Amino acid sequence: xxxxxxxxxxxxxxxxxxxxxxxxxxxxxxxxxxxxxxxxxxxxxxxxxxxxxxxxxxxxxxxxxxxxxxxxxxxxxxxxxxxxxxxxxxxxxxxxxxxxxxxxxxxxxxxxxxxxxxxxxxxxxxxxxxxxxxxxxxxxxxxxxxxxxxxxxxxxxxxxxxxxxxxxxxxxxxxxxxxxxxxxxxxxxxxxxxxxxxxxxxxx
Amino acid sequence: xxxxxxxxxxxxxxxxxxxxxxxxxxxxxxxxxxxxxxxxxxxxxxxxxxxxxxxxxxxxxxxxxxxxxxxxxxxxxxxxxxxxxxxxxxxxxxxxxxxxxxxxxxxxxxxxxxxxxxxxxxxxxxxxxxxxxxxxxxxxxxxxxxxxxxxxxxxxxxxxxxxxxxxxxxxxxxxxxxxxxxxxxxxxxxxxxxxxxxxxxxxx
Numbered sequence: 001x002x003x004x005x006x007x008x009x010x011x012x013x014x015x016x017x018x019x020x021x022x023x024x025x026x027x028x029x030x031x032x033x034x035x036x037x038x039x040x041x042x043x044x045x046x047x048x049x050x051x052x053x054x055x056x057x058x059x060x061x062x063x064x065x066x067x068x069x070x071x072x073x074x075x076x077x078x079x080x081x082x083x084x085x086x087x088x089x090x091x092x093x094x095x096x097x098x099x100x101x102x103x104x105x106x107x108x109x110x111x112x113x114x115x116x117x118x119x120x121x122x123x124x125x126x127x128x129x130x131x132x133x134x135x136x137x138x139x140x141x142x143x144x145x146x147x148x149x150x151x152x153x154x155x156x157x158x159x160x161x162x163x164x165x166x167x168x169x170x171x172x173x174x175x176x177x178x179x180x181x182x183x184x185x186x187x188x189x190x191x192x193x194x195x196x197x198x199x200x201x202x203x204x
Numbered sequence: 205x206x207x208x209x210x211x212x213x214x215x216x217x218x219x220x221x222x223x224x225x226x227x228x229x230x231x232x233x234x235x236x237x238x239x240x241x242x243x244x245x246x247x248x249x250x251x252x253x254x255x256x257x258x259x260x261x262x263x264x265x266x267x268x269x270x271x272x273x274x275x276x277x278x279x280x281x282x283x284x285x286x287x288x289x290x291x292x293x294x295x296x297x298x299x300x301x302x303x304x305x306x307x308x309x310x311x312x313x314x315x316x317x318x319x320x321x322x323x324x325x326x327x328x329x330x331x332x333x334x335x336x337x338x339x340x341x342x343x344x345x346x347x348x349x350x351x352x353x354x355x356x357x358x359x360x361x362x363x364x365x366x367x368x369x370x371x372x373x374x375x376x377x378x379x380x381x382x383x384x385x386x387x388x389x390x391x392x393x394x395x396x397x398x399x400x401x402x403x404x405x406x407x408x
Binding site for chain 1: 361363364375381385393395396404
């Protein structure tokens with residue numbers, strides 16, 4: 001690697017580190033490229049030699065967040081009895097805990113919107129889709145005769161339902177609930193959804 | 205009413221109208237008090253004679269949105285068989301339809317955050333809590349022996365789960381699904397949750 005390329009790679013990592021710290025501390029709205037530039041010791045404009053734009057920078061931080069979430073979901077998956085219902089409850093609780101422990105970084109995953117004329121790059125989409133396997137696998141065990149596509153739809157619904165409980169449960173305003181109660185409710189609702197889906201499947 | 209007070213009341217209504225239109229068209233981020241002032245024909249600073257601050261203005265628009273949502277949920281509640289499961293499905297679908305038809309105004313209800321040192325005023329909290337009766341009533345029929353407080357917790361969980369499906373389903377990025385599929389999935393999941401909750405209750 002040339003000296004220049006090496007320096008550029010290091011600066012890029014420092015920029016992503018600084019952006020990650022800024023989002024963690026102040027949320028997505030607290031991300032100011034001018035401050036990041038100052039922090040890593042480059043001129044304001046030089047930030048755009050390291051990343052194409054703020055969207056790319058936020059997506060790179062998001063990619064790190066998703067990788068850490070992935071690791072925690074994997075740990076939850078294997079940390080207990082393999083029965084699919086129990087695994088889905090553990091995964092949902094691990095998601096809740098991750099959000100609570102990484103509140104602003106987790107929020108940034110959902111709050112960030114690309115500039116209107118730009119699409120999410122393929123690598124970011126595949127980072128996200130990859131996480132669904134944690135829900136897909138237990139569902140495939142519960143519904144062995146369903147097509148993959150159908151299971152993917154149920155996985156999205158189940159994820160969205162748990163995400164809604166976590167998002168509103170951790171929100172400061174209307175629905176904020178103590179974490180212990182939120183975890184209990186997530187357990188109850190995931191079990192209820194699984195029971196109900198299995199019952200509907202048996203009855204059809 | 206004095207002439208001055210009358211004029212002030214009219215200007216205030218015009219300001220809320222203008223803010224509502226701006227949010228509907230451009231989202232919460234598109235709300236600029238300078239543009240609103242121009243639109244209703246007052247000086248920039250005069251906006252703050254009509255409302256205390258932007259937070260208050262956004263909450264007033266939110267109050268109108270919640271009132272329209274309330275009317276649509278009431279209509280859905282009475283428009284079909286009174287069985288609680290069917291009523292909960294209709295209410296969830298009405299919520300989904302309202303969000304799809306009022307996307308930015310509905311988003312603004314959840315995206316808006318008060319300035320860090322300020323609390324949500326009591327009237328805004330009571331506007332929001334009032335809506336929960338639509339979910340509370342059918343749940344009370346399903347679980348006649350449960351305490352009101354317990355039912356309120358389940359109502360929040362059920363709402364949060366449906367809200368998550370709607371929010372991610374209507375989001376442009378990752379999980380966007382066609383509205384017909386989203387409605388079908390909401391129907392499936394609400395039925396599953398009710399079946400599962402009733403089964404757990406019978407088993408306990």
